[in-house]
Amino acid sequence: MSGCVFCGIVAGEVPAFTVADEPDGVAFLDTRPVFKGHVLVVPRTHLVTLSDLPAEALAGYFGLVQRLALAVETGLGAGGTFVAINNKVSQSVPHLHTHVVPRTKGDGLRGFFWPRTRYTDDAEAEGFARRVASAVPA
Template sequence: MSTDLFCEIIAGERPATLVHEDEVAVSFLDARPVFKGHVLVVPRAHIETLADLADVGPFFDRVRAMAGAVEEGLGAGGTFVAMNNRVSQSVPHLHVHVVPRNPKDGLRGFFWPRTKYASPEEAQDYAGRVAGALTAG
């Protein structure tokens, strides 16, 4: 079995601000978010690319639910949902970015400026708001 940063987070060997987890996927805040509340959804099993994902339905059900939860929990106008496949894939583990969006938020094309959370407590607040919307929906 291959081990990468996301496998370590899934195994609890590396800290992350979890938003949700189940038998199919684990979702956590991106440590370098485009906008605060930027969530990564990763399959629990080590899968490197979309082509390697045998059953896309259950995984993308989680991605769809997370996109709705990010909008509802953060009061976002929408979301940007994206995935790199090999090229520009910073971690060799399939992952989908769910980024909160609002009109005139400054995001242009594929230029992804990054920000930071002021504290672990602020990160946990964002994760809790998204997780609350996920369970409410």
């Protein structure tokens, strides 16, 4: 869809730190992560909300989300992950996307208050992307 930043990332027209690019979706680092290694998973097709995702696409899309949750945990040595989807409210980009956030005990995340951070530079972001990408199960 014209003007959608996530469609631009899927099409390769907008740069991103991609960790997975598969038929069921694309995963890349959030540019304003809750914690470093925070990944967004988007379907290749422009859909706005979860309810727009066709039933026949659920297994493939959520299979990718599931594998990315494992990759974030394994690749970053996280204690677990927080996986979430905003539909309309708090959805900063109107393209379905699933957040996969690395968690560690005592990380300070409480409820749905998400403090944001930034990567020091592109090299640091690339390092996080590479670590997650290398842990994506086949």
